[in-house]
Amino acid sequence: xxxxxxxxxxxAPMARRSIAKSLIGLLLSSKPGPxxxxxxxxxxxxxxxxxxxxxxxxxxxxxxxxxxxVTDAVEQVMKAMHAPVLFEKYDIRGDMxxxxxxxxxxxxKNKVCLKGGLHTPVGGxxxxxxxQLRKELDLYASLVNCCNLPGLPTRHENVxxxxxxxxxxxxxxxxxxxxVPGVVESLKVITxxxxxxxxxxxxxxxxxxNRKKVTAVHKANIMKLADGLFLESCREVAKRYPGxxxxxxxxxNCCMQLVSKPEQFDVMVTxxxxxxxxxxxxxxxxGGTGFMPGGNVGADHAIFEQGASAGNVGNIKILDQKKAxxxxxLLSSAMMxxxxxxxxxxxxxxxxVKGVILEGKCRTKDLGGDSxxxxxVDAVIAALD
Amino acid sequence: xxxxxxxxxxGSGARCILASPAKSPSSSLPxxxxxxxxxxxxxxxxxxxxxxxxxxxxxxxxxxxxxxxxIKWEEHYIGTEIDPRTQSCLTWESLExxxxxxxxxxxxxxxxxxxxxxxxxxxxxxxLNLYANVRPCYSLPGYKTRYDNVxxxxxxxxxxxxxxxxxxxxVRGVVESLKIITxxxSLRVAEYAFHYAKANGxERVSAIHKANIMQKTDGLFLECCREVAEKYPEIKYEEVIIDNCCMMLVKNPTLFDxxxxxxxxxxxxxxxxxxxxxxLGLTPSCNIGExxxxxxxxxxxxxPDIAGKNMAxxxxxLLSSVMMxxxxxxxxxxNQIQNAIIGTIADGKYRTADLGGSSSTTEFTNAICxxx
Numbered sequence: 001x002x003x004x005x006x007x008x009x010x011x012a013p014m015a016r017r018s019i020a021k022s023l024i025g026l027l028l029s030s031k032p033g034p035x036x037x038x039x040x041x042x043x044x045x046x047x048x049x050x051x052x053x054x055x056x057x058x059x060x061x062x063x064x065x066x067x068x069x070v071t072d073a074v075e076q077v078m079k080a081m082h083a084p085v086l087f088e089k090y091d092i093r094g095d096m097x098x099x100x101x102x103x104x105x106x107x108x109k110n111k112v113c114l115k116g117g118l119h120t121p122v123g124g125x126x127x128x129x130x131x132q133l134r135k136e137l138d139l140y141a142s143l144v145n146c147c148n149l150p151g152l153p154t155r156h157e158n159v160x161x162x163x164x165x166x167x168x169x170x171x172x173x174x175x176x177x178x179x180v181p182g183v184v185e186s187l188k189v190i191t192x193x194x195x196x197x198x199x200x201x202x203x204x205x206x207x208x209x210n211r212k213k214v215t216a217v218h219k220a221n222i223m224k225l226a227d228g229l230f231l232e233s234c235r236e237v238a239k240r241y242p243g244x245x246x247x248x249x250x251x252x253n254c255c256m257q258l259v260s261k262p263e264q265f266d267v268m269v270t271x272x273x274x275x276x277x278x279x280x281x282x283x284x285x286x287g288g289t290g291f292m293p294g295g296n297v298g299a300d301h302a303i304f305e306q307g308a309s310a311g312n313v314g315n316i317k318i319l320d321q322k323k324a325x326x327x328x329x330l331l332s333s334a335m336m337x338x339x340x341x342x343x344x345x346x347x348x349x350x351x352x353v354k355g356v357i358l359e360g361k362c363r364t365k366d367l368g369g370d371s372x373x374x375x376x377v378d379a380v381i382a383a384l385d
Numbered sequence: 386x387x388x389x390x391x392x393x394x395x396g397s398g399a400r401c402i403l404a405s406p407a408k409s410p411s412s413s414l415p416x417x418x419x420x421x422x423x424x425x426x427x428x429x430x431x432x433x434x435x436x437x438x439x440x441x442x443x444x445x446x447x448x449x450x451x452x453x454x455x456i457k458w459e460e461h462y463i464g465t466e467i468d469p470r471t472q473s474c475l476t477w478e479s480l481e482x483x484x485x486x487x488x489x490x491x492x493x494x495x496x497x498x499x500x501x502x503x504x505x506x507x508x509x510x511x512x513l514n515l516y517a518n519v520r521p522c523y524s525l526p527g528y529k530t531r532y533d534n535v536x537x538x539x540x541x542x543x544x545x546x547x548x549x550x551x552x553x554x555x556v557r558g559v560v561e562s563l564k565i566i567t568x569x570x571s572l573r574v575a576e577y578a579f580h581y582a583k584a585n586g587x588e589r590v591s592a593i594h595k596a597n598i599m600q601k602t603d604g605l606f607l608e609c610c611r612e613v614a615e616k617y618p619e620i621k622y623e624e625v626i627i628d629n630c631c632m633m634l635v636k637n638p639t640l641f642d643x644x645x646x647x648x649x650x651x652x653x654x655x656x657x658x659x660x661x662x663x664x665l666g667l668t669p670s671c672n673i674g675e676x677x678x679x680x681x682x683x684x685x686x687x688x689p690d691i692a693g694k695n696m697a698x699x700x701x702x703l704l705s706s707v708m709m710x711x712x713x714x715x716x717x718x719x720n721q722i723q724n725a726i727i728g729t730i731a732d733g734k735y736r737t738a739d740l741g742g743s744s745s746t747t748e749f750t751n752a753i754c755x756x757x
Binding site: 120121122128131155156171172174176177178181182183184185186187188189190191192193219222223224225226228229251252253255256257258259260273274276277279280281283284285288289308309 | 531532547548550552553554557558559560561562563564565566567568569594595596597598599600601602604605607624626627628629631632633634635636649650652653654655656657659660661663664665
């Protein structure tokens with residue numbers, strides 16, 4: 001992508017696009033971009049508008065469990081890099097009734113937020129705060145980037161999957177009621193409006209990031225109307241992007257294929273619940289949810305957090321021994337830096353983290369190692385250039 | 386015939402027989418009220434199915450004959466016309482046969498495309514009230530996959546949940562689909578799961594859910610599981626959220642033992658587990674219905690591209706028939722056949738194309754018969 005920007009050879013789609021779009025494409029890319037060193041054709045030139053280098057204020061929500069440790073890791077690394085980011089910290093816990101007004105106001109003002117996980121107590125009668133944030137801010141796309149990190153031992157090779165999941169409706173509508181004692185109903189709502197916009201986001205993402213294929217995941221053989229509507233919307237959008245291959249796969253077959261042949265998938269677009277399962281499976285085969293970055297984005301706001309399983313905040317043992325894995329959140333904060341139009345900082349952070357993983361000396365508990373969070377952070381800071 | 390029916394119906398209550406030692410890949414499905422100590426042949430319904438179905442059904446018949454199993458097969462085929470009594474191509478006689486015999490074996494069936502009739506699987510499920518789908522997944526020794534030491538059983542609620550089929554369009558562009566969870570269905574499947582775990586020497590049952598988001602529906606399911614768990618204090622019970630479950634399954638499947646789940650999660654997780662052991666071609670499955678009906682089936686497709694070429698792999702149907710034998714308490718014979726199958730695959734000399742070998746169906750079947 002970067003080479004094409006600085007070369008003189010007019011590659012048709014790139015040359016015709018406006019500079020702004022190309023920049024946005026570069027910035028939205030969650031693929032590892034080349035470092036900001038000299039490339040074959042010259043140094044990378046990201047030309048900001050005046051004033052864009054001013055520090056941006058970002059809302060920071062440490063969250064529950066391992067949340068505070070990993071967000072602290074991000075703060076330390078940001079400081080070491082002198083990244084132009086200022087954090088406005090707010091402490092909320094997963095068992096609160098709702099997100100406090102001031103936190104919402106802060107996110108609406110800053111537009112960007114970084115957060116650790118919020119644990120929703122099961123059966124506590126409390127609605128998930130993760131879901132509430134997504135709905136109120138209309139963060140309709142959840143993105144998880146699952147790809148093999150060199151140096152991370154996994155059973156599967158060639159995993160490079162981005163799961164884009166509809167984030168506001170579907171099975172998570174929260175509309176449940178007891179019909180008679182012992183019989184409970186839950187409504188799954190699918191609308192054309194939401195299905196269309198998530199399909200559009202998926203294809204746009206694929207287009208801007210040079211991805212070749214979009215796969216829609218569904219169960220329309222059983223849920224004919226609901227998932228049928230979702231598929232219809234995907235097909236319509238696919239027609240507008242003839243350069244990108246489109247196919248459909250049933251969700252149970254999809255999970256089976258993910259564990260046997262993950263290299264066949266590129267970008268996946270799914271409704272809410274299936275997206276949750278597929279994202280966690282994909283993250284698992286690529287190395288674990290402790291390593292995969294991701295975020296939620298809407299038209300006006302974006303919240304970056306650990307890619308999959310945001311409600312999983314670790315267990316007591318990890319907390320006591322301070323061995324939480326900060327990699328997912330560090331990589332998510334790199335995605336955030338690109339979103340804030342600071343691509344060079346993003347590249348440096350990503351390269352440092354990847355270097356530490358490749359070296360393999362610092363391994364946290366989920367990799368079978370014994371390092372503490374602080375040790376990983378120190379290694380990353382040392383690897384920064 | 387009538388005396389046989391009376392004998393079965395008047396049999397004593399449910400008997401639990403502890404099958405092989407704990408954590409073995411056996412899958413015993415104790416049938417309440419049956420006594421098969423006598424050697425009178427048991428009649429079982431056989432649906433060979435379509436395409437490769439008849440070929441693999443032949444393999445099963447051949448192996449059973451070689452092992453001298455006292456089973457008499459009553460074969461039924463899918464009709465080409467819709468039977469109005471069942472609203473599908475499955476005739477009323479076929480269903481009655483399964484209800485009578487209480488056991489059946491089903492090969493792969495291709496649902497004819499078209500409107501105006503129910504899918505075959507749906508018909509069977511509803512008419513026979515098949516409420517639990519049991520799929521043991523274990524790594525076959527000698528056949529290396531990315532995951533070794535997989536040894537778990539997925540038990541899926543098969544009648545309600547997200548697959549109720551109740552959908553409607555509210556207004557143009559807005560569709561609602563209902564997910565139903567009832568106390569009775571959840572209790573029923575939880576009971577079966579713990580019963581199965583106890584009878585097979587399993588140590589732990591995990592309930593998979595998303596009750597942090599779907600509080601009332603999955604909450605009710607969990608409540609029922611907890612109630613049943615209290616009756617089985619010797620079996621460990623835990624609850625795992627579905628996203629963690631997916632992640633743990635792909636990273637370390639040995640963490641799980643018996644999984645019990647509502648319909649949708651069960652569908653996805655059981656296929657995921659099949660993927661861990663390299664596919665539906667090797668996975669046995671059994672559906673349990675009210676009154677102790679057991680319908681074992683091969684869950685793979687009918688593979689029209691290799692039909693008639695003597696290339697199909699009969700392992701899934703054979704292992705499902707083993708499950709059926711255990712349900713009938715013919716454990717010795719079941720072990721014999723199972724060991725023969727595992728031994729043949731482990732040997733590596735005779736393997737069908739999907740396992741990377743070049744043997745035909747008949748060669749593979751003959752090898753199993755030799756190994757008995």
